[in-house]
Amino acid sequence: MIGAFLLFSAMGLGFFYLQNLFFFPHVHLRLLALLLFYVGLRPSLSLALALGLTLGLLQDSYATTPFGLHLGASLVLVAAARFLRRRLLLQRIGSQVLASVVALTLQEVCFHAGAVLLGLQPNISKEMITHQTWEILGTAALGPLMRHLVKGLENFLRRFGWRALSEPPAYHSFS
Amino acid sequence: MRPKGRYRTPLIIAVALLLVFSVLSLSLKRSPALKQVEGWMISLTAPGLRSLEYVTRGVKNLWSGYFYLVEVKQENATLRQCLEEYKQKDVRFQEAQQALTRLEALLDLKRQVAMPVIGARVIGYDPSLWSRSAMIDQGQAQGVKEGLPVLAPQGVAGRVVEAYPQYSKVMLIVDRKSGADAMIQRTRARGILQGKGGNRCSLEFVPKSAEVQLGDLVLASGLAGLYPKGLVFGRVSGTNKKNPGLFQEIEVTPAVDLSALEEVLVVKVASIAISEP
Numbered sequence: 001m002i003g004a005f006l007l008f009s010a011m012g013l014g015f016f017y018l019q020n021l022f023f024f025p026h027v028h029l030r031l032l033a034l035l036l037f038y039v040g041l042r043p044s045l046s047l048a049l050a051l052g053l054t055l056g057l058l059q060d061s062y063a064t065t066p067f068g069l070h071l072g073a074s075l076v077l078v079a080a081a082r083f084l085r086r087r088l089l090l091q092r093i094g095s096q097v098l099a100s101v102v103a104l105t106l107q108e109v110c111f112h113a114g115a116v117l118l119g120l121q122p123n124i125s126k127e128m129i130t131h132q133t134w135e136i137l138g139t140a141a142l143g144p145l146m147r148h149l150v151k152g153l154e155n156f157l158r159r160f161g162w163r164a165l166s167e168p169p170a171y172h173s174f175s
Numbered sequence: 176m177r178p179k180g181r182y183r184t185p186l187i188i189a190v191a192l193l194l195v196f197s198v199l200s201l202s203l204k205r206s207p208a209l210k211q212v213e214g215w216m217i218s219l220t221a222p223g224l225r226s227l228e229y230v231t232r233g234v235k236n237l238w239s240g241y242f243y244l245v246e247v248k249q250e251n252a253t254l255r256q257c258l259e260e261y262k263q264k265d266v267r268f269q270e271a272q273q274a275l276t277r278l279e280a281l282l283d284l285k286r287q288v289a290m291p292v293i294g295a296r297v298i299g300y301d302p303s304l305w306s307r308s309a310m311i312d313q314g315q316a317q318g319v320k321e322g323l324p325v326l327a328p329q330g331v332a333g334r335v336v337e338a339y340p341q342y343s344k345v346m347l348i349v350d351r352k353s354g355a356d357a358m359i360q361r362t363r364a365r366g367i368l369q370g371k372g373g374n375r376c377s378l379e380f381v382p383k384s385a386e387v388q389l390g391d392l393v394l395a396s397g398l399a400g401l402y403p404k405g406l407v408f409g410r411v412s413g414t415n416k417k418n419p420g421l422f423q424e425i426e427v428t429p430a431v432d433l434s435a436l437e438e439v440l441v442v443k444v445a446s447i448a449i450s451e452p
Contacts, residue, residue, distance in 0.1 A: 017224055019302040021231045025434035028304060049187070053194075061216040062299070063306040064336055064346045067209050068198035070305075075191045111305065118199065121351050128372065132304060 004157050005050050008039060011153065012055045028131070030139045031146075032059065033077055033107060037100050038143070038150045040081025052078045066118050073111045080106050097143040104136045214339040217310070221342045225298045225312060277438055280328030284440060290403075291443040293317055295325075297436040298342075307350040307372065309333070309436060314341045319441050322401075326440045330407035330430035331355075331395060335441065343441070347433045348408060349376055356399045357408055359385070360392040366425070368393065368408050374433060376409060378425040383416050385423070393427050403442060 015031040023029060032055050040048040056071030063070060080103035088095065112124075154162075201209045281294065295311040313319050315338045325332045325345045333347040346353055353370035357378060364385035366378040378393060391411040397404025413426035 013220060013223070016220070016302070017227050020224060020299045021227055024300050024302045028302070030303075045187070049191070057212065057216055058220060059301075059303065061213045061220075062301045062308065062310065062344070063303060064301070064308045064344070064350050064352055065306045066199060067202035067213060068195055070303075071198055072195040075195060079188070079191075114199075115305075118203070125371075128304070131373070135304065 001044075001046060001050075001162075003160065004044070004047055004154075004162050005054075007153060007157065008035070008047065008051050009054050011035065011149070012051065013058070016058060028135045028138075029142065030104060030135065031142070033074075033104055034100065034139050034142060034146045035150070036074055036077050037081045037103050038096075038146045040078045041085050041096065042150065042154065045082065048078045048081065049075070065115065065120070069111060069114050069118070072114055073107050076110045077103055077107045093144050093147065096147060097140050100143050101136060101140045104139060108132060108136070210337070213337065217339050217342050217344075221298060221310060221312075224310070228298050277328070281438055281440055284326060284328055292326075293319060293441040293443065295319075295343075295439050295441055297439060300434070304372065306352070307347040307370065307433065308336070309345045309347060309433075311343050311345055311439060311441070312341070313441060314339045314343050316340055318443060319343045323444075324402045324406075324442045326403075326406065326442060327431040327436055327438075329432075330409065331402050332431050332433060332436060332439055334401060345439075348429060349374055349433055355401050355408070356396045357393050358396045359387055359411070360394050361388070362386050362391075365396055365398075366422075368427060374429065376427040376429060378411070378427050380422050381425055382421060383423045387411055387414050387423065387425055389414065 012032055012035055015035060019029065019031060036048070036052055036055055039051050042048070052074040053071065056074035059070035059074075060067045081099075084099040084103065088099065198209065293313050295313040297309050298312050299310040301308045309332075311319075311325070319335055319338045321335055321338055323335045325334055331348055333345045333350070333353065335343045336346040337344040348355065348368065348370055349372065350370040351372045353368075355368045356365065357368035358365045359378075359381075362385060364381050364387060366381040369377050369379050371377055378387075381387060389411055393408045393411060395402035395404055395406045395408060407430045409427045409429040409431075411425055412428040413424075415424040418424050
């Protein structure tokens with residue numbers, strides 16, 4: 001679990017650096033949120049929660065919003081991923097992309113609600129809503145790529161014996 | 176369902192909610208423990224960001240000054256070697272010249288401010304749309320404290336909101352939590368410059384009777400001691416007096432390109448007065 005957590009956290013940190021150094025300020029994508037969503041769809045809940053906590057803290061540390069808002073938003077995203085995974089039995093890429101749009105929108109709504117409750121001024125101008133809509137759609141469109149990355153990393157970890165706790169153990173013959 | 180499994184989900188939800196509310200509550204109380212966690216996270220991740228920023232800058236310079244021009248250089252094969260050398264020299268020269276121009280502007284500003292300042296390099300930003308902040312590579316060890324104003328050659332960039340041992344977090348003037356006393360240079364009409372997120376600010380609480388035109392300079396008034404008096408915040412880019420209420424709507428575009436900051440000055444004394452432009 002620790003190895004998987006460290007590896008996924010390093011991946012998240014890599015995305016954060018990528019956004020900061022190459023994408024900002026021209027391209028706005030929520031790669032950390034997308035990573036968290038796809039990890040949330042995988043069997044290991046403890047990994048998703050630990051990653052949500054770490055990535056939330058990372059984003060909170062660099063933002064000027066009250067500490068804990070990004071953390072809360074990350075946990076909302078994990079909760080949404082778990083809910084959608086259980087209720088809709090997400091198997092196909094198309095349905096996963098749609099589910100990620102729903103989860104990212106929910107995360108945005110929760111973040112704004114939290115910000116308003118804490119006394120911050122909400123920015124709900126038409127321009128900002130359009131910007132955020134494109135940001136969410138653009139992020140969701142990268143879903144298939146993220147799915148492959150997450151699965152690829154999981155397969156890599158399985159080579160070293162890692163397995164999510166809720167997964168059935170590997171088959172070993174009696175002989 | 177097993178009893179153990181039955182309580183698992185409500186338990187996880189309860190713990191998560193408790194965690195988030197505790198962190199938010201501690202955050203609102205400005206808990207030192209939370210600030211320490213934030214400091215650790217910055218200390219852990221910012222050095223990587225700083226190193227990568229240097230590498231990226233080098234690669235960008237190499238790309239724009241060398242690889243991008245390879246096809247042009249092939250026109251004359253006999254002079255290619257010579258030309259490459261000159262191109263590389265030229266890139267270094269241009270980079271040095273640009274740095275010199277930027278640093279001269281900073282030095283001018285330093286003379287103008289005539290107060291102790293700390294030069295700093297911007298190493299990263301908050302890439303989300305939810306807040307506008309930048310991280311600089313100077314911290315408590317260099318004398319940076321919370322509340323100090325941060326200037327760029329074109330004007331005010333923001334102020335330090337968190338100082339860590341080696342790094343500091345700067346809230347830019349366009350951040351939604353940013354507010355500062357400001358005035359229109361031409362008419363001396365005063366108001367509060369409020370960040371609006373993205374790359375926008377607005378000048379609030381200016382009465383409809385006050386005359387404000389497009390292009391008017393918006394300066395720091397020096398009141399409240401947040402920013403040095405007379406420094407430029409930006410220019411008026413939109414006005415509206417047809418809105419209901421006592422005050423007009425004034426949109427201000429920052430003088431500084433807040434998404435492309437490289438070097439900045441942290442003024443060590445917050446409440447200073449400089450000669451007005």
